[in-house]
Amino acid sequence: MSTFIQVVLRSLETGGVYALAALGIIIIFRTSNITHFAQGSMGMFNTYVVATLVAGLKLPLWMATVCGLCTAVLLGCLVDFFIIRRAKKVSPIAKQIITLGLIMVFVGLAPMFFGVDPLSLPRFIESGELNLGGAYLTYNGLFNILLGIILMVILFYVLQKTKMGIAIRTTASNEPVARLMGVPTKNVTLFAWALAACLGCLSGVMIAPTTSVTPNVMDSVQVNALIACVLGGFQTFYGPVLGAYIIAIGTNLLTLYVSSVWGGQLMYLLVLLFIVFRTQGLVGKKLIKKV
């Protein structure tokens, strides 16, 4: 039982990371109608910024993270301003390809700015463990779980209650009509890209201490976040979050109880089967194609 609790707690930590990245993807998808494949690479780039500040300038981690968030905002705005805004007339498939191109640009830029050596990133809370009925959780893990949940609560509050949130949701449901109604859709997409970049950066900073900061530190986060979006459905904001936690917990439980080698593949196969039978995802509504 204690292993079970321990595995679930660990999964909540990774699930939070996937959920933050997935939220970024879904916000972009809803406001700009683009599947944001470069979410992970942009997060990776900003994680590099944080790691370089910590290693090079010896800044404390929280200050470096704030700086990283600033560059993330800048980067998100730049991408929206120079690329996405100018690609409005491009077909949806071609828009996806643009973000695939962005991945390559960021993977190329990272070694150019920060060198080829992998960097390491410290944890927010270096030591200490919590005993929960035989299961151990590091304070840092607890911090990550709580940070993820608090951020998501704030985000959903913003989306549901504030004026900006209403603007985002209007843009998401119908962009041209929202523009006609006086919603500044350009600012909304700009805000969405900045927000997604910040979420990517945070998930990067949370996952990086478990490995080292390299150009492919975010690959698994990116893949899992995308799959979480598919599992949860692209129609709601909370679906992908749910999907992210399910994937993290499912993968770890399958690895523990079924097979330590095939757990990950099995989870992906199950997700694949699930979306074959329920194309709209877990909580999505079925889209009716108009002819």
Place this chain on the structure above:
Amino acid sequence: MKKESNTVQPSATPVRSAPGVLKNPYIRYILFGVVICLLPLLANSGIMPSSFVVNLGSVLIYSIVALGLNLLLGYSGLISLGTAGFMGLGAYISGYLTDSVGTPFIVALLVAVIIAAFIGVLVGFVSLRVAGIYLAIATLCVSEILRKTFEELDQFTNGFSGLTASYPKLFGVSLSREMTFVLLAVVLVLVMMLTHNLVNGQMGRALHAMRGSEVAAQAMGIYLLKYRLIVFAIATAYAALGGALYMHFVKFSYPSIWTMMLSLNILAVVVIGGLRSIYGTVIGALIVFAVPDLLLKRIPVIGKIDGIAYIFTGVLIILVVMFYPNGVVGLCNDIKKLFTRGKKKGGASDV
């Protein structure tokens, strides 16, 4: 639809001003192949460094793979990010069969292609249910499953330490590097001809109709399931063929080669070269896989920057998608049009 399928398509031969023999597209493909086959001679006579042969050989391999993706992305409008996984599958199957089981090269190649095509058919079934954005991620999912399998199934794949293979043996003769290069060129020309036939026949028209509107295509009597399955089977078969050839030309394979970055690179080949263009795909492969290694790294300052190859390809993808959706091949046509328009003094008014 069915009555027309027996007649030869006149649109297959676009160039009208070329002399008689060159009008035949097949002869042009063969001529193209012969020109490629002459490249190793250049290396032998010292005009070109012999390391170029390896680079150009992988360009040929990636062209084969990208032609498959072009069938999906260009002709059918289906986006797939699973190319690298299928390439790896082909590489590992043929590598394992020739190396450990001792089957002849051709048999191993066929087995690899058939197994991959079978999995491709399964993905085709998924693609009927899962459209658009979901499909890209579903194929990415398949590719990830395959890559993890390569890592874990180490009695077949040798795990992280990688599998090695030798140059292919054809009819009892072990080929040298140059001969393998010629083999690659022959396979590429065959694949180009096959693709040409596919897209200019009934299937090509069916795919065009499906890309425009699935519902309209169905109303015209096109059986979606059949063509989806065929196009996915062919695309994955090409990928596996390319992978198997890669295994025997580059002679090693690690799980870390077959990642999403490779799928992206092949996607870049199709987008940059030109959607729905056979020669464009080869040009695209040359730009993505050869130009960074052969040219960019030789430029003094820029060449020293790490990751310049990725930046080059990434920026090129974005620029081509945003400003030049026809790809580099469109550039050639536009230049040609510019010249003919100049001769006619602005008389051309076709859109």
